[in-house]
Amino acid sequence: MKTKIRSILALFSLLLLLASCGKKQAAPVNTDAFKIEVLETSVPVTTAEVCGTTCDNVLQLTSGTPLSLSIAFSGQENLAQYKIDIHSNFDCHAHERPLSEWRFLKVADISGKQITITEAIPLPADAFSGNYHCIIRLIDEKGNEAPFKEFNLIVSNAGDREAPVITYELPASDSVSIQKGQDLIFKGTVTDNLSLSNGRLEITCVTADGTDYSIINEAFSGNESTTHTFQRTYTIPSYFASGLAIFRLKAYDKWNNQSEQLIKVYISA
16 A cells, blocks of 8 residues: 555656646846836936935926936847836825826837837926826836836926925924823914915824824915914824824925924823
8 A cells, every 4th residue: 555655656746747847937037138228317317305215316307397318128028118107206105185296107119129219208387396206117028027217206396486384383382292182282374475275284293103193184275365374273182102293284385385394292191
């Protein structure tokens, strides 16, 4: 009986070996040959802070002025398609704020193993100020994808480059102490050089345990005033972690220019 079992196991192992030998292994993709190379940009590539991180792939743009990219695509196999995708990164990819922002998407078929293209990408005059992502992708006719190229775009609106200003009376200072269950009052004004219509005020909080909370999100009135007065009361919840919490007041004008104030709040039980 044992001899029979050994024979069956040996036969099974042989079949597995033959099956594996019969499979044709796909050749690894040579990423040195299969690549995207950005040869030239219409504005210089710079280093700047984006979403709290220093990035060395930043293009600083002005609305109404097109972005031009010269790009070389190459590969071991015949190339099939490239894609350029530009989308907003206003809230660092949390995607919580549905704004009408600049968006560009192009997918184009190509052929051959090497090709250089120039893209003149329109940037509307009414584009919102803020951070955007530009992603360039490439695939060959076998479906392989080259390592993508990425740029962070910082757009300034040509008609209004000035951010609103937040001035607050309450809390009385930028560092206060409070107990859970007590009221924290936010009182102040937002002013701007142009109308604040369609702008907004956001107040968020990061508690001592790293949890994010949205406290206030209010739109400015639709009139043409350059001043917005606010007064809001927030009761510190019992579930907030004790310790240092950072409250962030952010004001946005109609073109998404923004400013912020930070308030340290020490929370106790």
